Amino acid sequence: MAVQIAVIDDWQDVARDVVDWSVLDSIGEVTFLHDYPADRDTLTERLQRFDVICVMRERTRFDEELLRRLPNLKLLLTGGMRNAALDLKAAATLGIQVCGTESYKHAAPELTWALIMALSRNLVPEANALRAGLWQQGLGGDLYGKTLAILGLGSIGTRVAQFGQVFGMRVIAWSENLTAERAAAAGVQYVSKQALFEQADILSIHLVLSERSRGLVDAQALGRMKPEALLVNTARGPIVDEAALIDALRHKRLAGAALDVFAVEPLPPEHPFRTLDNVLATPHAGYVSRQNYRQFYGQMIEDLQAWAAGKPIRVLTAAG
Incomplete structure (x- = not known):
């Protein structure tokens, strides 16, 4: 049969x-x-x-x-x-x-970097404005000389770090199991958890979701970040406290976020991440x-x- x-x-x-x-x-x-x-x-x-x-x-x-x-x-x-x-x-x-x-192994790091570039240079608003008949709406951000903070320096985080180095960024990293020696082997500076959030111009998340990592990027961590910093999450939604992130974005305590993953997927139709003007959201396309x-x-x-x-x-x- x-x-x-x-x-x-x-x-x-x-x-x-x-x-x-x-x-x-x-x-x-x-x-x-x-x-x-x-x-x-x-x-x-x-x-x-x-x-x-x-x-x-x-x-x-x-x-x-x-x-x-x-x-x-x-x-x-x-x-x-x-x-x-x-x-x-x-x-x-x-x-x-x-x-x-x-x-x-290459799909997720490539999507991560596409999001970093699109968010930092305001590519989606600029492209949409052009389609609407407008021209040059604002100033894009720069990557050269900025600090890329990697939360989780595994295979994906390491690849993202390498891309950052090509763009002339200072790359730092932290995770619970990361050592200074392992970071140095990837050409990355090992820092404390607190320093990672405080020094980040762009924070890119690459942890595996576990009970240790769930909610790790909470209100306290977000509160340490510069108001002009950007957050990028292509790992798993629940690593970030969604309510805390929405609050930080709404009150401009964080300049923007690029998100490919969410606590609930598919993302509910009325979710704030669909409408906040400082969010670039994609439908968990990292591995697609x-x-x-x-x-x-x-x-x-x-x-x-x-x-x-x-x-x-x-x-x-x-x-x-």
């Missing part, structure tokens, strides 16, 4: 075209679903018949309740090797295999690139083939 395979979270209707799914014809039938996450009953009805579900990282939430309502589910495949929306412990208890994929999707979906196919052969690869298990 053919394995029933669902590719969900395909909001842009692109999954079928970025890789060749026909290689799975000998294993089963692939169905593409483009719906946004829905209520539990709708999800259960939508996904009930599938043996294998391919998900995009941190879109639809698969908690224990939903997993228990999908008795046919045998395999979950996710983009990335981490997915906070999947209850790996419950999946293991229910005998559901979970496998991941590697990520294309052609090359990254090719890698995600291509490796999901490899995972599925390996699982069907009884030799699963890139297996994800609950920590501890």
